[in-house]
Amino acid sequence: MFETKKIAQGVHVHVHETTQFKTINFSIRFKDRLTVKNASERAILANVLQHSNEMYPSHTALRMVLDDLYGTSLYIDSTKRGDDHLINLNVETVNDQYLSDKGVLEKVMNLMYIVLFKPNFENGLFKESIFKREQESIVQRIESVFDDKTRYAQQRMMELGLPGHPASITSNGSIEQVKQVTNESLVAAYHQMLENNEVEIYVVGDVSPEVISSHIRDYFHFADRKELPAKTDSQLYPPAQSRVLEYEDMKQGKLHMMFFTPVTFRDEEFPVMQLMNGVFGGYAHSKLFANIREKESMAYYVSSSYASQFGLMFVLAGIDRKLEEKAVSLILGQLDEIKQGHITDTELEQTKALLTNQLKEALDSARGQIDIYDQYMELLEDFDPAYLISRWEKVTKEQIAQAANNISLQMTYFLSGKEEAKDE
């Protein structure tokens, strides 16, 4: 799918030439190790670089240029995957063959260069007012999680259950660490990003790999850098508390359960665990949906998800706050069904069909192609969807039951309204 070229030690260009899309997509990804300090600095850095630069020193000036380039979308975000922290410059621009206007692509590439290499510096530091403002933005972004009770509950469970583990570190870091970042430390983080981070550059669209690679060499001068050592799985330690109840002013009860599985993305058994999760609670045909929602009418949403980077599985459900115990026992009952091998041929076939469908659909967007390729790159020399599908096809019910037997419930976290707390 992608044609890869190494343009410096630790810097790769991956191009997928296709007429499927009316736009050209770029994603430049800077990879570093995930720590709270790193994440906090880099979340601010992403915002500061996106705000303005030497050539377009105000937010308005930069946004106007983008509007003029047919609403080219350009944003920089910070994300995490496993124990990596990523800063991504994402750009999508209309392929100028659909326009009467030509030369858009070159202007866009030049702009990407300016955004990354010509920041809005004043005496060797980021412009102070912008730094302060974006630091404050990240603090507010972290605080706003409270308003989304599902995200908040999940975050609380992770903080309490796996403190310090990469699974509980968010891509924005922490309020405490964000507040400690100085303009000087941010400049250091910027140089670290440009000079020492591994860089993966993705391009998807109707472009020639030769032409685009040579453009990239011309515009971006990336020096050699060390590649990050191969990944190993972070050790999981059992949470200090196995059941936590917390109260906020709200109506619904948010049930979050965390399970350990000994299987990660990097294990042979990975496809088996994907199927196990799918049969259990991954889809609308799954056991959790069919029983907890449809049969018991207890929940509108109830599902399981598999965080394969860490070997964690979660179950989330929104339920009446009086029904926590009943819900937990019904959910574990469904897991027992799988442990005992009570899986129908239909359930197995449905789950395989949907995993396959999901993969193929994801590859129908440029962003999906980039994300999936970027993730599998460490595992597979040649990315091939047919190979991934063939691995699911081979999985048997016995293997799924076996996998379920290796799963252990580590923690239940329940967030619900305060009123009830007073009654009890």
Added chain:
Amino acid sequence: MNKMEFNQLEETLYHEQLPNGLTVYILPKRGFSKTYATFTTKYGSIDNHFVPLGEKQAIQVPDGIAHFLEHKMFEKEEGDIFQEFSKNGASANAFTSFTRTAYLFSATGRIQENVTTLLDFVQSPYFTEQTVEKEKGIIAQEITMYDDQPDWRLYFGMIENLYKNHPVKIDIAGTVESIQDITAEHLYTCYHTFYHPSNMALFIVGNVEPDSMMEFVKDNQAAKTFDPPAPIERIFPDEPKEAAVKERTLEMAVQKPKVFVGIKPERLDLHGPEMLKHELSAQLAYELLFGRTSNFYHEAYESGWIDESYSFDYSLESGFGYALIGTDTNNPEKFAQEVKKTIHQAVEKWPFGQEDLDRVRRKKIGFFMRALNSPEYIANQFTQYAFNGMNLFDIVPTLEQIEVADLQEAFAAVSAESQQSVFTIKSPDKDPE
């Protein structure tokens, strides 16, 4: 079968109205492995007062019924329809809006089987008192979930502020109390009135061959019998031009106060190309006043009275619409005051010229081209437009015709002081210890 070609966009749309009244659209997308299909009825939460098919007297149905009906379509005597879609490798879903109920799937194979499932399950209602009762628990949890979401409460709070009588002010899912009154008989009445093929559209986009698919859909429909199409009589109350409530605050636990300024549009009677031009013109005007390149945004962001949650939106349907500008902020009064001041100044002296228009127009064309990469956008947006007599693919030619005076005129209809309203969500004051 009719064919519309959009040369510069390199898209071709095939369409036909079948003898039973159903309109079918097929848009092949080169290079895609997925096919996405929506089967949509022009029936949403606002259609709560109407004359049932074959009757003379109008009835009023309980709040939340269109959404309830959507849930119940998935359950059949032989089981759950999600199971059928999963067997054929499709992800299925549905949604109910103010004006539409859409059933949909996406799949990368067995498309004919999945299209059959989609058409057949939506065209074979099965409701019993028992299954209706059972659904109430699930929907009550859905409503409760939304009740805990401050952004949803903010959005609906503003619509309630703007509209005095129009049913758009009623929450799409109803309330935990209102859904208790829903019966199987209600569902059948609504179903028979609004799910006639002549009130529906099927849109299939993606890896699909238009001729054989059209034949396939025709055969499926020809094998079923329907009553002859009859016009649907919907009744809407008179709605004053002014915002119903000028200002209101809801107390709810939030990290930071949230505020919306809303403006009720004057022209709610538009349809077809005129509506498209008006909507696009108003959107461009609002983009210039409140978008990322506006003076307002610049000042608000740098002064810290907006944050990353800032958004603005302009939406127009038949009979209702709104412009919304909002943010999380520690200073909601200041924000509302500045938004109103910005609108007022633009009314007094129109600040934009040709260059401004050209820039936001280019931005909008680019946005539209990006959106055409998404089968979901095409199917959903096309259907919404078609139900209002507009063609999605007219967006670019219409944008190209718009002049500065059109922006000014459209803005004038969405700016009067009497049409504005402010809605705020704040945490309750802490009890004194």
